Amino acid sequence: MDFSLNEEHEALRDNARAFLSKEAELSKLLVPGATVAQAGYDGMWNKMVELGWPGIVVPEAYGGLGMTYLDLAMVMGEIGRSLAAAPLFGTLAGAWAVEKAGSEDQKKLLLGEVAAGRLRLALAVTCANGTADGAHSDVKAVQRDGRWVVSGRNAFVVDADAADKIVVLARTKDKGQFFLVDRGDRNVTVDVLEWRDITRQVCAVSYNNVSAEPLSQSDDDTWPWIRDRLYLVLAAESAGGIQKVLADTVEYAKERVAFGKPIGAFQAIKHQLAELAGLDQCATAGVHFAAWALGEGDKRASLAAAMAQSYASAAYRDVTYRNIQVFGAIGFTWEMKNHLYYKRARSNAELLGAPRHQRDQVVRLLEKTPELLSA
C-alpha cells in the first residue's frame, strides 16, 4: 500500500511538462476566426513520436515502451494541461482496439507501426444520436466475394482526418464487430466538424462500400475494455487541465487589484478558489486510482474508470467556468486562452457520454457486483 506517486512518475510528469511548455503553442488558436485547422497537429505529433509517446503503453512484445497506465496518466495530464493538439487520443483508441480485438498478426504489424510513430489511428464507434455502446452502430458490414465492406456513417470521431487507418465498429448480421479501413480509401469521406473545442479534431466519417479488414477477436467485452481506457485518458487530461487552470486563476487573483487590494483577498473569491482546490485534489486522486486499477487489472478497474471520468469532467467544467468569472470580461475574449480550457472541459464531459451516464454505470456495477461496496 502506497498512496503517493513515486519518483519515477514525478520525473516523467516533470519532463513532459518541461517539454510541452516549450513546444506546445496556443498562440495560433488565439486569433479570432481560428479553427482546429490552426492547431498544428503534425508538428506536435512528430515531436511526440520522438519521445515515444504513441507507444507508451504498447506492450514491449509489440515494439512499444510497455509502460504502465500510471505513466500514461502522467503524460496525458500534461497534454491536458498544455492543450497540446496531436492525434494521440485517436491513435491510443485505435491501438487499444487492435490490442483487444486484433489477431496476433494484426497486433504485431499494427502496434509496432503505432509505437514507431508511423501509423496514426482513429476509433469510430459513435452513432448519429451520440450513443456509443459497442452494440449499436449506424455502420453496416457485409461480406461480398469473401471480403468485408462497410457502409454508413459515424459521428464524433476524434482525429479521423489525421489518421492513416480508422477502426470502425460496424453491425454484421448478428453482432457489432470492429474493422479497419484506410482513411485514404476514396469511398471514405471525412468531414471535420465545427467542434467548439478547437484543440481537438472531431469528425464525421462516411463509408460507402469501403473494403474493411475485420479485427477477428472482437467480442462484447471489446468496447467496454477500450472505453474504460478512454475514460482514463479524458479524465487524466481533465485533471491536468484543472491543475493548470486553478494555478492560473490563483495567480491572477493575487495580481489583479480592485478597490485597493488583490481580488484574491476578497472572501467571495477566496472561498470559490478553496472549493476549486478541493475539486483538484479529488479529480487527481480519482485519476491515479483508475490508472492503477486498470494497470493492475483490479476488480475495481471499470468502477474506478467511470468514477474518474464522471468526477473529473464535471469538476473541470466548474473550474474553467469559475476561472472565467475570476478573470472577468477579459477572460471571455477569444484572445485569451481561458475559453480554450472551458471548451475542452465542456466537450470532455460529452465526448464519451455525460457525467450522469458514467454515474449510472457506477451504480450498475455496484448493483451487479455488491462486493465492490466493501472492497
Add this chain to the structure above:
Amino acid sequence: MDFSLNEEHEALRDNARAFLSKEAELSKLLVPGATVAQAGYDGMWNKMVELGWPGIVVPEAYGGLGMTYLDLAMVMGEIGRSLAAAPLFGTLAGAWAVEKAGSEDQKKLLLGEVAAGRLRLALAVTCANGTADGAHSDVKAVQRDGRWVVSGRNAFVVDADAADKIVVLARTKDKGQFFLVDRGDRNVTVDVLEWRDITRQVCAVSYNNVSAEPLSQSDDDTWPWIRDRLYLVLAAESAGGIQKVLADTVEYAKERVAFGKPIGAFQAIKHQLAELAGLDQCATAGVHFAAWALGEGDKRASLAAAMAQSYASAAYRDVTYRNIQVFGAIGFTWEMKNHLYYKRARSNAELLGAPRHQRDQVVRLLEKTPELLSA
C-alpha cells in the same frame, strides 16, 4: 393588472402579525424534551376563532367571512412566521373537502360550524407509503345495512387528534370517495406521531368498522382541488417563515462580532444572505400569484399552486439551514428557536410530496395544456 398588494391585504397582514407576536409563544417548545403536546393548540385555537380565521374563506352563504385566498395567504404567512400551533391546517383541509364534495345540506351544517369555531376537522388521505393521490387509499369503505363503514389506516394526518371530525378518503368498490367520521368514535384510534416538527400535530389514524357519512359529490376532481389549496397554505406558511428567518439571520449577522467586526461584514456571510433575499422575493411572488389564481379560478391556478409549493418549500429549507450556519453552534441547540423553523421547513417539503413531485406536476400540466406556456 396590478402586481402589488393593496392596502387591505397589508392591513390584514399587519394585524395578524401584531396579534401573533403577542399571543404565539414558543418558549414551552424550547425546553429540552418538549413535544407537540406542549404546543398549546387549544388556547391558540380559541384566540383564532375570536378573529374568525377558521371561516376566513368559508363562503358567506355558509356563515363564513367569504374573504379571498389572498387574504388567507396573508394570515397563513403570519402563522408560518410565528409558528403558532393550532388545528387550522386540518380544519381548512376538511372544510375544503366539504365545500368541494359535500351535499348542500352538509355544507350548510358543517361549514357554518367550522366558521363559528365549533367544529375542528382533519383530512386523512395519505397511504402508509406516503402517497396521496386521491385514488389510492389504505382505507376501505363498504355498505352494511344501508350504512357505510370504513376500515383501515392513514398515515400523516395533520391535526387528527385535535379534530372533532375526520374527513377520510376511502376506496369503495369502484372509486375513491370522501367520508366523514367522528374522531370520538370508539373504533377510531389516533396515534400522535413523533413528528420532528413539534409545532404541528401529525397523526396516524386507524378505523375499525367505523360508521361513516359519505360526502356525496366526491369525484376525481375533489382531491386535486383540495390539494392545490393545501399547497397554497403550506407555501404561504413557508414564505412567511422565510421572511422571518431571513430577518433574524440578518439581525444576528449585524450584531455578532468576530475578528473585530460584525460577521455580516464578511463577504462569505453577506453573499449567502443576498442569495436568501432572492429566495425570499421569489417565494413571496409565487405565493401571491397562486393565491390570486386560485381565487380567480384562473386557468393557471393548478400550475401556480404547484409552482408556489415546490419553490417555497425548497427555499424555506435553504434559508433555515443557512440561518443555523450563520448563528453557528448556538443556533443548533434545542433552546433556540432556529431548529423549530428548520424542522418546519423540512417537513413542509414532505407533507404533500417533495418539491420534485410538484415540479413533475408542473411539467405534466404544461404537457397537457401547452397554452399555459404562453399565458
Add this chain to the structure above:
Amino acid sequence: MDFNLPGEDDPRRLAVRKWFEANPSPSYAQLAKQGYVVPHWPEPWGLGAEPELQLIIDQEIERAGIVHPMTFNVIAINQCGQSLLTHGTKDQRQKFLPPALACEERWCMLFSEPSGGSDLGNLRTTARRDGDHYIINGQKIWNSMANKSQIGVLIARTDPEAPKHRGLSVFLIDMKTLGVLVRPIVDMTGEEPEYNEVFLTDVKVSADRLLGKEGDGWRIVMEQLQTERMHMTKPGAVWGGGPTARELMSGLIQTGKINDPLIRDEAGKLFVEGELLRLLSLRNLSNRINGKPAGAEGNIGKMLASPHGQNLSDLAKRSQGAAGMVRDRSVLPLPPKEYGLFDNWDYAYWFAPAATLGVGTQEILKNAVAERVLGLPRELDPTASLPFNQAKLVKPKGAN
C-alpha cells in the same frame, strides 16, 4: 392585486391597434413621433403612459411584426436617454433625443476601462477643460455596439484631485470625432463582435456636451446602471434577452427529451424559477413606470436572472449530448418569435459566462443586495476617500 395582463378587448389596446392598422409598416421615426418608443416618458417624447398602456404598446409592436426600437438602440432608449430628462439641458434634449428615439442615431456607453473592472470608479480617462472645450484622453473597453454607434455616453475624470468617485463627469460625444478609435473585440463565442475597445486621443469635445454638472458623473452613471440592471431582470437566457424557460420547456416537450427524468426535473425547476422572475420583473416594471426610481430590486433581479439564464442555456446544450459541441444554431427547436440578439441556444450558451460579468459581476450584485436591500455593513474601499491622483499610488495591501 391582479395578475391579468390587459385583455384583447381593452379599449386602450383597440386604439393602439387601430393606429397600426392605419400605419401598417411604420418607420421608427413614426413610432417615435407617436410616442410609442418610450410611452412611459412624458410628452413630447412619450405619452406619460401607465404600466398597462406601455405593456399594450410593446405587445402591439411585437404583434405588428416590428423589431422593437429598444432592440436596436437599447442604450439610448432604455439606459441613458432618460438621464437627459433629469440632468440634460433643453438644447441637449432637442438635439439628441429625436434622432435617438427614431433610431437614426445609435448610442453606446463608454464606461468601463481596463484598470477598472468591478472597480469602475478607478477609471483613468481624463477630460481636461480647455476654454469652451474639454480634451479627452484614455481608453475604454467592453463598449457594446460602439462600432455601430454615432453617439457615445462617456464618463471621464474632470478633477484628478478629488476622491475617485467625485471628480467624474459625463459627456455625450460624437463617435466620429477626431481621435476616437474603435476596435472590435472578438469574444469566446466567435460570433460577430458585440464589444469594442475605444481609444481616445486628444478628443476635443464642446463644453455643451457635458451632461449635468462637473462632478455629477458617478451619480448619473450609477442611475443608468441601475436602469440597465432592471432591464436585465427578465427571465431570458442572457441579460433578460433571448429565449426563456418557456421556450426551453416547449423545445424539450417537442423533442421528447422532457421524458428523461433528470432533464424533466431540472426543466421543471427552471420553468418555475423563470415564472417567478417574470412576476418579479412585472412588479418592478409597475414600480418603475409608476414613478418609483430604479432601486435595489434591479440588483436582486439581475442577481437571480443571470445564473438562471446560464442554467437555461446549459440545460438546452446538455440535452443535445455530444452534438451540442458542434457549432450549430438549431439546438432544440425554438418556437418562432423575435428573440433579439440571442436568437439561438448555441450563441446563448457560449455567451453565457459573460452574463454574470457584465453590468456588475455576480459578486458586485450580491454586495449590492446585501448592503442596499438587507442593510448589512458596506465594504470599505480604502482608496475611496483619498484624492484619486494619490490613491493610484497606494501600494495594494494583501488584505483588508
Add this chain to the structure above:
Amino acid sequence: MDFNLPGEDDPRRLAVRKWFEANPSPSYAQLAKQGYVVPHWPEPWGLGAEPELQLIIDQEIERAGIVHPMTFNVIAINQCGQSLLTHGTKDQRQKFLPPALACEERWCMLFSEPSGGSDLGNLRTTARRDGDHYIINGQKIWNSMANKSQIGVLIARTDPEAPKHRGLSVFLIDMKTLGVLVRPIVDMTGEEPEYNEVFLTDVKVSADRLLGKEGDGWRIVMEQLQTERMHMTKPGAVWGGGPTARELMSGLIQTGKINDPLIRDEAGKLFVEGELLRLLSLRNLSNRINGKPAGAEGNIGKMLASPHGQNLSDLAKRSQGAAGMVRDRSVLPLPPKEYGLFDNWDYAYWFAPAATLGVGTQEILKNAVAERVLGLPRELDPTASLPFNQAKLVKPKGAN
C-alpha cells in the same frame, strides 16, 4: 503507487491476529499495553508502526468485535494525547497517558467560549498565577463529553496584556476539581446531549498541570485542531464518523429506491465523491503516520467531507418521504457494522447542520485552504496585534 490495502495473508496481520486469538476479549488496558491503541506512537505508548501496520491493527480490532478505544476516548487518543509527547514533561506523560490509553480516564477539550465562535482567540477565561498554582475563571462551551470526562484540556489566558493569540496557555485539569461545573446542552436532535457548558469559578490548578510553556497555548491548540480536522476527513456522514456513501448505496439498492432515476443519479454522485474522499484520507493517513506533521490537507478534507456527509444523510432522509419526518432510527437499512455515535441516518440527519460548524466552520476552513494551500492573501484581524485587554474595548467597525 499501490492502492491495495494489506492482504489477508500479510505476515504482520497474522501476527496481530494470533495475539487476538490468544487474548480473545482483551481489556482496553491490555490493548494499550500491547501498543495497539496508538500503534503509530513511539514506544512505550505505541509500536512506532508504519501505516500498514496501524491499518492492520485497526482492522483486526474491528474484526475482533471490539469498539475501538478511539471511539470511547477520541480526545486523548487522537486529538490531544500526542501533544504530551511533544510538549509535555516526562511526569505528565507518566501520569496522564497510561490511564487515557487504557480508557480509564476520559478526556475532553475545554477550548470554545461564548464570546469566541470562529474567533477562538477571543477567549476570555483567565488563569492567574498564584504561587505554585493557577486560579482559573471563565466559561467554556461546546465541550463534547465534558460530562463524562475525568480530564479536561483547557486553554486560558495567562497574560491579558499580550495580543490575543499570545498570552494563552494549556492546562490539564481534573474535571472534579472544586469550582468546575458542567451543564449538558441539548441540541436540536433531542438525543442524549453530546455537548456541555463548563463554568470555571476560582478553579485552583497546580502549576505542574501547565502543558508546554506559558504563552504556548495557541500553537498547541492549533496543532490539536489540525489533528482533529484530519480525523474528520473520512467520508462518513458526520465528521468522518457514521455510515458512508457505501452504506447509503447499499441501503438504496436493498430497498429498491435506487431505481428512482433522480435518487440514482444523486446516489451515484455521492458514492463517487465518497470514494475519492476515502482515497484522500488514506493518502493523508500515510503522510501523517510517515511523520509528516498534520498540515493543510486536513482543512481540504474536512471542507469536502462535512458537506458530503450532510448530503449523504439528506438523501437518506429524502428517500423516505414524509415517513422520514417521524423520529425513527430505521431510515434505510444499514449493513450491520460498528458505526460509533452516528449509528443511524435519523440522528446523522438531524445532527448534520453542526458538521459544517464544529472544529472550524465551513467559512473558516475555506479561508484556511485559500490561505495555506493556495497562498492567497490572509484575512487581517484588526484585533490581533493589540494587547487583548485593549482590543476588547475596540468598537467593532461596520466593515474592513
